[in-house]
Amino acid sequence: MKINTNPVRGMKDFLPDEAELREKVRRTIIDTYTSFGYRKIETPVLEHLELLTGGDGGENEKLIFKVLKRGEKLDISNAKEENDLADSGLRFDLTVPLTRIYANNQGNIPLPFKVIQTDNVFRAERPQKGRYRQFMQCDIDIIGEKDIIAEIDLLMASSQALLNIGFEDFTIKINDRKVLHDLANKWQFEEYNHDQVFISLDKLDKIGIDGLRKEMELKQFPQDAIEAMIAEIPFLERENTSFLTDEMLHVMDALSQFSGGKFKIEFDPTLVRGMGYYTGMIYEIKIEGYPGSVGGGGRYDKMIGKRTGKDVPACGFSIGFERIVDIMLGQAQEKQKQEKLAIIFDPEKDDAKVAYLRVRELEEEKYSVISVFKKEKKYGRQLKKLFEMGFTHYGEFFEHNLYNIMPLELKD
Amino acid sequence: MKINTNPVRGMKDFLPDEAELREKVRRTIIDTYTSFGYRKIETPVLEHLELLTGGDGGENEKLIFKVLKRGEKLDISNAKEENDLADSGLRFDLTVPLTRIYANNQGNIPLPFKVIQTDNVFRAERPQKGRYRQFMQCDIDIIGEKDIIAEIDLLMASSQALLNIGFEDFTIKINDRKVLHDLANKWQFEEYNHDQVFISLDKLDKIGIDGLRKEMELKQFPQDAIEAMIAEIPFLERENTSFLTDEMLHVMDALSQFSGGKFKIEFDPTLVRGMGYYTGMIYEIKIEGYPGSVGGGGRYDKMIGKRTGKDVPACGFSIGFERIVDIMLGQAQEKQKQEKLAIIFDPEKDDAKVAYLRVRELEEEKYSVISVFKKEKKYGRQLKKLFEMGFTHYGEFFEHNLYNIMPLELKD
Numbered sequence: 088m089k090i091n092t093n094p095v096r097g098m099k100d101f102l103p104d105e106a107e108l109r110e111k112v113r114r115t116i117i118d119t120y121t122s123f124g125y126r127k128i129e130t131p132v133l134e135h136l137e138l139l140t141g142g143d144g145g146e147n148e149k150l151i152f153k154v155l156k157r158g159e160k161l162d163i164s165n166a167k168e169e170n171d172l173a174d175s176g177l178r179f180d181l182t183v184p185l186t187r188i189y190a191n192n193q194g195n196i197p198l199p200f201k202v203i204q205t206d207n208v209f210r211a212e213r214p215q216k217g218r219y220r221q222f223m224q225c226d227i228d229i230i231g232e233k234d235i236i237a238e239i240d241l242l243m244a245s246s247q248a249l250l251n252i253g254f255e256d257f258t259i260k261i262n263d264r265k266v267l268h269d270l271a272n273k274w275q276f277e278e279y280n281h282d283q284v285f286i287s288l289d290k291l292d293k294i295g296i297d298g299l300r301k302e303m304e305l306k307q308f309p310q311d312a313i314e315a316m317i318a319e320i321p322f323l324e325r326e327n328t329s330f331l332t333d334e335m336l337h338v339m340d341a342l343s344q345f346s347g348g349k350f351k352i353e354f355d356p357t358l359v360r361g362m363g364y365y366t367g368m369i370y371e372i373k374i375e376g377y378p379g380s381v382g383g384g385g386r387y388d389k390m391i392g393k394r395t396g397k398d399v400p401a402c403g404f405s406i407g408f409e410r411i412v413d414i415m416l417g418q419a420q421e422k423q424k425q426e427k428l429a430i431i432f433d434p435e436k437d438d439a440k441v442a443y444l445r446v447r448e449l450e451e452e453k454y455s456v457i458s459v460f461k462k463e464k465k466y467g468r469q470l471k472k473l474f475e476m477g478f479t480h481y482g483e484f485f486e487h488n489l490y491n492i493m494p495l496e497l498k499d
Numbered sequence: 500m501k502i503n504t505n506p507v508r509g510m511k512d513f514l515p516d517e518a519e520l521r522e523k524v525r526r527t528i529i530d531t532y533t534s535f536g537y538r539k540i541e542t543p544v545l546e547h548l549e550l551l552t553g554g555d556g557g558e559n560e561k562l563i564f565k566v567l568k569r570g571e572k573l574d575i576s577n578a579k580e581e582n583d584l585a586d587s588g589l590r591f592d593l594t595v596p597l598t599r600i601y602a603n604n605q606g607n608i609p610l611p612f613k614v615i616q617t618d619n620v621f622r623a624e625r626p627q628k629g630r631y632r633q634f635m636q637c638d639i640d641i642i643g644e645k646d647i648i649a650e651i652d653l654l655m656a657s658s659q660a661l662l663n664i665g666f667e668d669f670t671i672k673i674n675d676r677k678v679l680h681d682l683a684n685k686w687q688f689e690e691y692n693h694d695q696v697f698i699s700l701d702k703l704d705k706i707g708i709d710g711l712r713k714e715m716e717l718k719q720f721p722q723d724a725i726e727a728m729i730a731e732i733p734f735l736e737r738e739n740t741s742f743l744t745d746e747m748l749h750v751m752d753a754l755s756q757f758s759g760g761k762f763k764i765e766f767d768p769t770l771v772r773g774m775g776y777y778t779g780m781i782y783e784i785k786i787e788g789y790p791g792s793v794g795g796g797g798r799y800d801k802m803i804g805k806r807t808g809k810d811v812p813a814c815g816f817s818i819g820f821e822r823i824v825d826i827m828l829g830q831a832q833e834k835q836k837q838e839k840l841a842i843i844f845d846p847e848k849d850d851a852k853v854a855y856l857r858v859r860e861l862e863e864e865k866y867s868v869i870s871v872f873k874k875e876k877k878y879g880r881q882l883k884k885l886f887e888m889g890f891t892h893y894g895e896f897f898e899h900n901l902y903n904i905m906p907l908e909l910k911d
Contacts, residue, residue: 090547090549090550090553090806091547091549091550092550092599092600092602092603092806093603094542094543094546094599094600094603095543095545095546095547095587098543098545099543100540100541100542100543100600100603100604101540101541101542102540102600102604102607102608103538103539103540106538106539106540106541107538107539109541110529110539114526117522126515126518126519127515127518127519127522128512128513128514128515128518129512129513129518129521130506130512130513131506131507131510131511131512131632131633132544132589132619132633133507133510133564133621133633134506134507135502135503135507137502137503138502138503138504141502152545152566152567152569153566153567154564154565154566154567154589155564155565155566155567155581155584155585157564157623161581163578163579163580163581163583163584166575166578167575168575169567169573169575171575172567172575172584173567175507177566187504187506188504188506188512188514190504191504191505191506191512192512192514194861195514195861196514207544209545211569220543221543221544221545394502394504449606449607
């Protein structure tokens with residue numbers, strides 16, 4: 088039986104080059120965090136739907152892959168809605184399972200609990216380039232520490248992980264939810280509108296001031312508040328220390344000493360971070376020259392209490408594993424792209440057109456130039472000529488459309 | 500909201516001690532296989548149901564966690580059966596995804612393709628002690644090599660992995676499906692009954708000769724064939740070289756030279772291995788003193804052809820990751836069990852009974868003895884006495900039922 092051998096829609100297979108790079112990056116991250124005293128835990132990919140839809144997942148709760156009930160529990164003929172058919176689903180992050188495993192083992196876990204998790208999560212997003220429905224998250228969290236020593240620890244360990252992977256020149260941006268709330272209050276937005284205000288403010292980079300005004304007006308906020316906000320944007324965009332708290336100053340100072348000049352740390356009063364559960368300092372790391380972030384996190388002091396009935400301070404950082412691997416693959420390809428390939432075909436044996444198309448399709452990611460040449464009688468002289476033309480590799484056919492690629496070197 | 504914080508039924512959370520052991524064993528296995536030239540690949544946990552139920556999964560196909568369709572594809576009111584509601588599911592092994600990824604990338608993969616996979620698989624088995632519905636498999640496979648060099652390679656690499664993890668004194672058992680077919684033919688079972696005969700023969704260890712006869716009679720096989728089989732069992736149980744093929748001899752010879760006396764390799768004509776897709780040599784590794792096997796595999800030359808339309812020889816070995824970690828945890832606990840704990844309570848402050856029960860519950864896995872003592876006035880002398888009694892640790896309360904455990908050492 089011939090069947091569809093593609094991976095499930097929106098998911099990805101990793102062949103050796105990529106799979107091995109992923110394993111290497113994953114190990115570097117785990118080893119770095121371990122050296123900072125974090126300890127690895129592991130939870131199953133399936134969780135009760137009741138937990139996953141408890142409100143801490145925000146938009147992600149709409150993207151859950153739900154798993155069909157089994158045996159007697161499954162009653163298809165009387166089922167009216169999805170939740171009649173499913174009571175578990177694939178996790179969409181590692182934070183929700185962390186709060187569960189902590190709640191389930193409270194008595195046995197000495198605090199502060201410093202945790203590493205590196206595991207796959209699942210979101211049924213609309214498939215798009217570079218984003219997959221299964222992807223790896225690498226999280227660290229500290230449970231049970233209310234002092235900013237926790238923030239300093241998370242950020243030192245995570246920047247060391249990036250340095251160990253081979254990145255420099257990144258920037259840690261920090262802000263505090265309290266700064267955002269103070270601003271929103273000052274602009275006279277009602278408390279219950281703050282999250283919506285922040286969501287719009289977060290888009291400032293992409294939509295600009297005019298776009299922001301338009302979006303705020305669409306959300307029907309009071310014109311006075313909108314104007315107050317817009318008027319202050321230019322001051323927020325610059326590094327404006329008037330909003331800085333002592334806590335942030337302390338964290339920035341510690342990190343900047345730790346950095347040894349290899350990376351930067353700066354205050355960004357427009358930094359929002361998506362999740363609604365953050366209660367204090369929030370942070371994000373950007374790499375010069377690449378859009379988006381390579382990691383971020385924040386303090387969430389109220390989330391664990393929802394499971395245990397008793398608030399426990401907590402904060403976490405998530406390294407953007409997939410983003411980092413993407414950047415590294417891109418760099419490797421750029422490097423390889425300096426290589427030029429000459430394909431040589433023998434018109435008496437080879438179907439040049441078919442072969443050429445096939446070679447292009449398979450090799451075009453690797454070479455900056457791919458060009459086809461008819462095999463000449465004085466083959467050695469032809470290769471010498473190609474070398475002088477700057478070709479680094481040449482390919483020969485040995486059977487209809489099969490070929491070998493060899494480095495082009497001048498032999499004595 | 501207070502909700503169920505246990506993992507989903509039949510699945511397991513791993514706290515640091517266990518999670519870190521798992522990571523260590525996993526790395527040792529990957530590193531060993533890498534040094535033998537195997538290369539890591541990775542596929543998503545979700546696969547098309549069409550692939551999972553293609554017939555190569557045997558009984559496992561009944562144990563699939565199916566994932567609910569999404570969006571417009573999901574039509575609950577007209578659904579009659581499970582397959583109207585689901586078109587993907589969680590993989591139950593890594594071999595079926597391997598054949599898919601190979602079929603999907605044939606042109607880009609040079610043969611022989613030596614592959615490592617270490618990933619979670621899922622089976623909705625009835626939960627039982629030590630068996631979980633999500634578990635890690637560590638497979639190696641060689642695609643495109645029909646010579647027994649493949650079998651030798653798989654078995655050398657896998658025994659080296661076990662040695663590197665720290666096991667010795669294990670035994671590799673080998674057999675060949677052809678030997679089994681020859682025997683079944685000799686006993687005059689019809690070809691189409693062979694798999695059923697093998698399934699019963701496989702249980703010989705557990706059910707004995709009488710149990711085997713009873714099961715064969717229940718399956719209504721001809722009495723003559725059953726008698727012929729039963730008559731030969733005693734000869735099969737001993738190491739009987741008359742069934743050995745040259746190929747097996749060659750493999751056994753290579754492995755026994757490689758072993759340096761650290762492990763054994765023996766022929767076992769009753770070895771069956773469960774999966775119906777095996778076509779040639781099959782093998783299994785057992786560790787002295789532990790029931791079950793710590794790994795096994797075999798040759799499956801016909802399976803890939805079902806996806807690609809063209810037979811490609813292949814064989815694989817799967818290390819019993821969960822079994823190995825279980826054995827190691829057991830050994831670690833046995834070692835710790837030699838440790839004795841004295842709990843000391845102050846009758847004026849502590850509720851001894853509550854505390855004692857709680858300590859026992861939390862610590863009884865770790866200590867061979869847990870005993871409670873009233874705190875004496877001459878506390879130093881009491882500790883010295885306990886040390887002389889063989890206690891290795893002592894516990895003190897510092898708040899109602901909270902306590903610290905410390906090693907008991909004589910200080911100068």
